[in-house]
Amino acid sequence: MQPRTAEEGLAPGVFEILKEDRHTGARLGRLWTAHGAVETPVFMPVGTQATVKALEPRDLEEMGASVILGNTYHLLLRPGMEVMAACGGLHRFMGWSRPILTDSGGFQVFSLNNLRKIRAHGVEFRSHIDGAKFFLGPPEAMAVQRTLGSDIAMCFDECMPYPCDAQYACQSVDKTLSWAALCLQQERSPGQLVFGIVQGGEFVALRERCARELAAMGFDGYAVGGVSVGEPEDVMLKGVEDGVRCLPRERPRYVMGLGDMFQMCESVSLGVDMFDCVIPTRVARHGTAYTRTGTYPVKGGSYKMDQRPVEEGCTCYCCSHFSRAYVRHLINVGEILGVRLLTIHNMHRYLGFMREMREAIANDCFREWRQSLAAVLRPDGLKSRAKSV
């Protein structure tokens, strides 16, 4: 139905807002890229190392994934940019013809904090593989993403930790802003979009200032970063709200790393269009299934004899062919098929969830849909669940 290539559709960067919800900030959109359109709100499966773990591009296409992620840091280390250039970029390399968004390595500043030193012009990393030193700053990160040929490149930012003191947060945001301006000046691959990233931690004024200054620079889209790094849920959603509030309405908005269904729904109602998260795939590898009503451990002993599918009523390949007992067995004995089947199911559930959300917005029933979702996923209301830091 929708055009698959840029030739058939609109120019990369065009963001059509097809519908706006009457009661919330939710909107239905379509973002055009060099590899076709993305219907929003969208969930983007994470394929850090040029693969969405356990899934083939064919699986993803069949399940309706319209855009996936790649990662600057990881692909720079392995296979390296010589290989990527020789193989014609990330799309050709991994056999994926739909849009790709690449993260800049900014998250690794956070997740690999014991292996890096932050400098004025970028970050000095020590490879987590062999300890080799290398430098990633705005020009470097953008050059990598240009070689990868991603449809959407993210600015190189500093994802700051939580908790974080105000003074450090302020300096960090200054750095992220100056880096963002530099990223915008770098050369891009054909049709490549560049998104800015709002930081600021839990500080309202910082979030707002960061968002406003980025907006003034004129990016193709904007992300809220630095959330889901260990803060309580209410702090996280507040951070999203503070950032989104000051971003231009007509551009796509993306909350990085968010993947909890309830949190995504809340973010959509604040006007967010895009998400990515490792959780459906990672949790699948650990033997847990996502369903409409939450998660449950398929690996649990109580499903040893269970003949039902992983989720009753689900139409995915896993659920239409195999039982919980079988999937549990495979997971339990460490067979790769178990990981694959559960990943298929979880991804199917996630993409289906987003499809239902889009339909709810299209059919003017998003508010009700959101309420019924909250009743199931947060029956006790929005409790802030502090996580171990």
Added chain:
RNA sequence: GGGGAGGUGGCGCAAUUGGUUAGCGCUCCGGACUGUCGAUCCGGUGGUCGCGGGUUCGAAUCCCGUCCUCCCCG
């Protein structure tokens, strides 16, 4: 028949020349995981130390008997 080694939670083992509520790995059960350092991390259940006596303030550790397993020799 003779000699040797050994019996400790479901499995494999540990316990310093007898000394606090007998430890560990795996299994099992449960939890966590949010721009991924794939296959991780954190908890928990479970043993009257083969059985019966004895020595001792105190025995998984020493002694006697007994049952069982493995190895070697006839």
